[in-house]
Amino acid sequence: xxxxxxxxxxxxxxxxxxxxxLVDDGKIIYIGDEDIVLQEKYxxxxxxxxxxxxxxxxSHLHLYLYSKxxxxxxxxxxxxxxxxxxxxxxxxxxGDIIWGFGxxxxxxxxxxxxxxxxxxxxxxxxxxxxxxxxxxxxxxxILNEINIDEISKxxxxxxxxxxxxxxxxxxxxxxxxYVFEHFKEKQNIDKILKKGVKKxxxxxxxxxxxxxxxxxxxxxxxxxxLRIMNSIPLNKLKEAISIGIRSxxxxxxxxxxxxxxxxxxxxxxxxxxxKEGFEDEKNNFGVKYFDEKELDEIVNEANKNGIYVWIHSIxxxxxxxxxxxxxxxxxxxxNRIEHSQIVSENFLNFLKNxxxxxxxxxxxxxxxxxxxxxxxxxxxxxxYPFKSLIQNGATLIxxxxxxxxxxxxxxxxxxxxDRVVFEKEFFKNEAIDVEEAFKSYTINPAKxxxxxxxxxxxxxxxxxxxxxxxxxxxxxxxxxxxxYIEGEKVFKKD
Ligand SMILES: [Zn+2]
Numbered sequence: 001x002x003x004x005x006x007x008x009x010x011x012x013x014x015x016x017x018x019x020x021x022l023v024d025d026g027k028i029i030y031i032g033d034e035d036i037v038l039q040e041k042y043x044x045x046x047x048x049x050x051x052x053x054x055x056x057x058x059s060h061l062h063l064y065l066y067s068k069x070x071x072x073x074x075x076x077x078x079x080x081x082x083x084x085x086x087x088x089x090x091x092x093x094x095g096d097i098i099w100g101f102g103x104x105x106x107x108x109x110x111x112x113x114x115x116x117x118x119x120x121x122x123x124x125x126x127x128x129x130x131x132x133x134x135x136x137x138x139x140x141x142i143l144n145e146i147n148i149d150e151i152s153k154x155x156x157x158x159x160x161x162x163x164x165x166x167x168x169x170x171x172x173x174x175x176x177x178y179v180f181e182h183f184k185e186k187q188n189i190d191k192i193l194k195k196g197v198k199k200x201x202x203x204x205x206x207x208x209x210x211x212x213x214x215x216x217x218x219x220x221x222x223x224x225x226l227r228i229m230n231s232i233p234l235n236k237l238k239e240a241i242s243i244g245i246r247s248x249x250x251x252x253x254x255x256x257x258x259x260x261x262x263x264x265x266x267x268x269x270x271x272x273x274x275k276e277g278f279e280d281e282k283n284n285f286g287v288k289y290f291d292e293k294e295l296d297e298i299v300n301e302a303n304k305n306g307i308y309v310w311i312h313s314i315x316x317x318x319x320x321x322x323x324x325x326x327x328x329x330x331x332x333x334x335n336r337i338e339h340s341q342i343v344s345e346n347f348l349n350f351l352k353n354x355x356x357x358x359x360x361x362x363x364x365x366x367x368x369x370x371x372x373x374x375x376x377x378x379x380x381x382x383x384y385p386f387k388s389l390i391q392n393g394a395t396l397i398x399x400x401x402x403x404x405x406x407x408x409x410x411x412x413x414x415x416x417x418d419r420v421v422f423e424k425e426f427f428k429n430e431a432i433d434v435e436e437a438f439k440s441y442t443i444n445p446a447k448x449x450x451x452x453x454x455x456x457x458x459x460x461x462x463x464x465x466x467x468x469x470x471x472x473x474x475x476x477x478x479x480x481x482x483x484y485i486e487g488e489k490v491f492k493k494d
Contacts, residue, residue: 001043002029003464003487004036008047009472011054013443013457015435021052023464026486031458051469051478053438054457055206055485056409057445059359060338060399063228064189064212067196069403071095075128076102081110088120095191097183100128103137112137113162114169127183129176136176138169146182151175189218197224201483201491203408204467207445207455209310209359209399211260211338219254225490227253227465229449231260231310237302246306247334248450252463257449258310258336259302262289264318267368270375272315272342279377286315296325299335308332310359316344316382323347327354334448336397339364343382343389351392357448358394360384362412362437363405369421385430386416396432397448398440413437414476434474 005021012018012031022030022042030036073091078084084103091098098121105112117126117139126139148167152159157174161167171179193215200208207227210219214233230250232240237259249256265271265287270278273286290298299309309332313322319340326335327350336357341364365384372380386396398416400407416437419426432440446456455465464487469478483491 004042005045008052010052013459023487028464051472052466054442055465055467056204056441057207058205058399059209059397059445061208061402062212063210064215066402067192070195073100079107081108097125104131114139135172197226204480204483206465206485229255229257234261241305247308259307261311263313264315273318274315275317278375299325303332308334310338312338314339314341316342319343320347348392359397361401362415381427386432387430395444396440397445409441
């Protein structure tokens, strides 16, 4: 049955506002202001003057890690033991295993012990990782299920006992690793992913580029209401080539796309590969994962077999090398850089007329704000210089890198447009206009994976994937009401 969405404020691909949208079999067959003659029986949906935009496409997201993070209990920055217990008691997320992290007993006036956990959780497994990641605090249900004598014998493992010789529930180093690995396999990954997808829909996201490429079997088994453009892990390149997998293989809900490669580390840990050392560590140039020649060979191998590349590159030196390699003559036009966080004048000049996609994360400005000045000094102005990148011919595609950052697209758009962090401006001259920012979260990502004829804007012939807002999201006033995929509501705010 045809569906008529009427009485709305619907943004079309030129950012003009229209009243009506007609959907047939999941696709848009009309958008405009004319009153639709109801010749046939249409389902009518009154939009009551709400605003409609195409739903969002996050170009860089870790679907498994993000979904998993929704189940984890964050115990960081809790100084008081009673508050830790209170937080545990308030934990209501269902599932067999309770995963937590961040506790720090140095701040407490008592020692962590399994008995506290047993009182709260009798029937569920509890695994809480310490702040440094080297110890876990578990309950008796876990201890009863592992062979503690065997684990004690593992080299480098430490199983803590109290003065009476009883287990405390604290396992350190290799013993902690063992518990982690052993119970990881017990997780219900399908269920975890389902929750992640739901949460993304609540932000108006209906398409992603998934950087956790190795969950492919779960994505094939479940048909999630999320358009997933999946990466190929580098260690699966040979296999993919040998069985004939190419980028673009798949359908409108699950597609194989780029080969994920790491060129360097991160700014936070000062492992970004730099032309000059960090301000506070002049001899540290970061790390590179590949020599130029090695990377060139990998890209060549992938491209000549029809697979394009998504290369993680943060530092200015890494970015110059990667840009040169991926834009060589004959290389795939959809090769792109992930992050491209710190660039250089050279990079910007080289970019001209290359017409490539850069997958950038506006919310990283927030994450790295304090480090940028400290580590980069004057080079700070080359961190995510959105306007310069666009002026030099790049097409920006936005993403969140969730769970590293909150996946809310409006937050990212706002940062790209305002460039205000903690009430301070961050190179305001690199701000972009709001329409450009919206495109970077909708149509541009669609183009970067050749989906622009199906999604990314509200126009005739495309799928009716959209979001409704109480007020105009382009002036950051509206709140999200619902998310639709192919004209079907998949999320509604209560
Ligand atoms: Zn990432």
